[in-house]
Structures are given as structure tokens and as C-alpha cells.
Amino acid sequence: MTAELQHADPPAHTPPLVEARADGPIAEITLGSGAKRNALTGEGWTQVERSIRELGDNDAVRAVIVRGRGDTFCAGSDMTEWPDAEPETIEDSFARMEAAFRAVEECPVPVVAEIHGVAAGAGCQLALACDLRFIADSARLGMPIARLGIMASPSFAARMVALAGPSTTRQLLYTGRLLDGPAAVKAGLADWHLPGTMLTTFTQRTVGRIAEQPPAAVRAVKSAVSATLAPIRDATRHNDRPAVSLDDFRLGIATFLG
Incomplete structure (x- = not known):
């Protein structure tokens, strides 16, 4: 979903789009194949959803770590799916995300x-949907989507507003600026x-320390915090606007992939 750099050539052996492991109380989800900076197809985002829900239903799991394969987290969605996509297909991709x-x-x-x-x-x-985010100093985090003609949805904005406030959210969404690790923490x-x-x-x-706590108490914490965020999440759940400005989106994708 972003114009962040994506490697073009996949490795000879391509790992699954999303890999989930739950060998004990700490489960792990690994994003991507290591190619394209782990940008995910629509099917990849569906696999993320399925993996998270399955792990949440596993009573033995006490916490989940999400990380990218190799040296990056996730550069967004795989834009090679979109150059000739119909509007309905594009909307479906954003719904899967x-x-x-x-x-x-x-x-x-x-998580x-x-x-x-x-x-x-x-x-x-x-990352913003997760409960906690630990970031490398040299990593970069942000939403450079406006230049692609992607329309920031209320739910996209809400996740950032809840953590950084409206002013920082506006600045980052208006400019597409990426923050390194220290700046992301400061924000x-x-x-x-x-x-x-x-x-x-x-x-x-x-995460090991989290898993050592009584699981009912930890789940209660997540439930309590989620309850405080429920009004804004519920208010932004439905979005009547299209996901993209189609002409700008097609131009942005063609420019990036060209």
C-alpha cells in the first residue's frame, strides 16, 4: 500500500506469504517472503487475519510477536496486483487489509x-494496530500514501491519532514523511x-515477561484498554468513501512500477 522500495526478484525458493508458529505460550507471525520488503498481496493480508484469529482462539497462547522475514517489517501491499485492477478488486484489497x-x-x-x-x-x-511496537533505531515508519492517490480512511487516521495525536497525524499523512526509530518513539x-x-x-x-503474568489478568488488561478505544474504533469502522482516487492511483502506481 506504499511506494516504499520493494525488491523486484523473489528468491529461488519462496517461503509462504505469512507463517504462524505457536510452539508454546509465545506465538510468532512472520510476514512476507523476504522479497519486495515483505509487501503482501490481498491473499497475504487474509492470511494475516486468519493467523491472528486462530492464535487468539488458542488458549495456550499468551502473546504474539509479529515480525517481517529477513531485515524488514512490511513495506505495505504488493502493488504489482494493481496496475490493471478494476475498482472492485482494489476495494477488496483494502477491505482485506x-x-x-x-x-x-x-x-x-x-500482539x-x-x-x-x-x-x-x-x-x-x-504495526499501529498492535498493542506494543519495538523498533530498530534505523527502521522507518510512516504512511506515504497520499502521493499514490490513496484516500486515508477514518480507521487509518484513528490508529495514528490514538497514539500520536491529530497534529502529528495530519503532518505525517499530508507529507508522507517516514520516522526513524527514535523519532517514532518521540512521536x-x-x-x-x-x-x-x-x-x-x-x-x-x-514478551516473555508478559507471558509469565497470569493469563486472565493480561487478557483483562487488553479488554479494558480496548473498551476505552471502542468509541473511536466503532465510529470509524464504516467508510463510505472509495479507497483511492482512481486516476491519481493509476498514475501513481504506473509511475512507481515504471
């Missing part, structure tokens, strides 16, 4: 994003920044 984000927000256990590389566009929205869009080499250890240690 939103369903994935809602699944994260509705998951009964904490933690570990962000290396880039989390942009839909990748940024996925409220991430919770902790560290050197990339330390990030996975920090994430695992912190």
Missing part, C-alpha cells in the same frame, strides 16, 4: 510488533527503540 488490522485489535492476547527496516503504508497500519508511534542487533532479544525478553 482492514480485516487484518481489526483482527489484531480484537485478538484477546497482546507486539518487532520493526526492522521499514513499516510503511499498510505495514505501518499493521508516540512506537514504545521503545534500540539498535537493530539488540531488538529481537529485547522483544523476546519483554
Whole structure:
């Protein structure tokens, strides 16, 4: 969903679009194949939704870590699906993204994003939907979507407003500026920044501490916080506007892919 850089050539052996593992109380979801900076197709976003809901239904799971394959989180949606797509197909793609984000927000256990590389566009929205975000100092996070003719939906804006406030949200959505790790924490869009080499250890240690707490109490925390956010989530659930300004979108996609 973003014009952030995407590698063109997939590896010889392509891993699944989304891989979910639940070998113990801490589950992990790995995004992408490592190609195109883990930009996901519409089917990939559906796999994210399905994986999150399945893990949330697993009573043995106490927390979920979401990370990208390789050295990046997720550069958004795979725009190679869109050059000749009909409006209905484009709308379906955005509906699949939103369903994935809602699944994260509705998951009964904490979902933690570990962000290396880039989390942009839909990748940024996925991170914002998580309960906590830990980010590498050199990573970049933001929503450079206006230049593609993508219409920021109320739910997109709401996730950012809830964390960073309306003024910062306006600035980032108007300009498409990406924030590095320290700037993302300062803006409220991430919770902790560290050197990339330390990030996975920090994430695992912190999520391990969450998993050590009584599971009913942790689920109660998530439910309580979700209840405070319910009014804005409910108010922005329905969007009557199209996902894109079609002419601008087609031009933006063609320019990017060209």
C-alpha cells in the first residue's frame, strides 16, 4: 500500500506469504517472503487475519510477536496486483487489509510488533494496530500514501491519532514523511527503540515477561484498554468513501512500477 522500495526478484525458493508458529505460550507471525520488503498481496493480508484469529482462539497462547522475514517489517501491499485492477478488486484489497488490522485489535492476547527496516503504508497500519511496537533505531515508519492517490480512511487516521495525536497525524499523512526509530518513539508511534542487533532479544525478553503474568489478568488488561478505544474504533469502522482516487492511483502506481 506504499511506494516504499520493494525488491523486484523473489528468491529461488519462496517461503509462504505469512507463517504462524505457536510452539508454546509465545506465538510468532512472520510476514512476507523476504522479497519486495515483505509487501503482501490481498491473499497475504487474509492470511494475516486468519493467523491472528486462530492464535487468539488458542488458549495456550499468551502473546504474539509479529515480525517481517529477513531485515524488514512490511513495506505495505504488493502493488504489482494493481496496475490493471478494476475498482472492485482494489476495494477488496483494502477491505482485506482492514480485516487484518481489526483482527489484531480484537485478538484477546497482546500482539507486539518487532520493526526492522521499514513499516510503511499498510505495514505501518499493521504495526499501529498492535498493542506494543519495538523498533530498530534505523527502521522507518510512516504512511506515504497520499502521493499514490490513496484516500486515508477514518480507521487509518484513528490508529495514528490514538497514539500520536491529530497534529502529528495530519503532518505525517499530508507529507508522507517516514520516522526513524527514535523519532517514532518521540512521536508516540512506537514504545521503545534500540539498535537493530539488540531488538529481537529485547522483544523476546519483554514478551516473555508478559507471558509469565497470569493469563486472565493480561487478557483483562487488553479488554479494558480496548473498551476505552471502542468509541473511536466503532465510529470509524464504516467508510463510505472509495479507497483511492482512481486516476491519481493509476498514475501513481504506473509511475512507481515504471
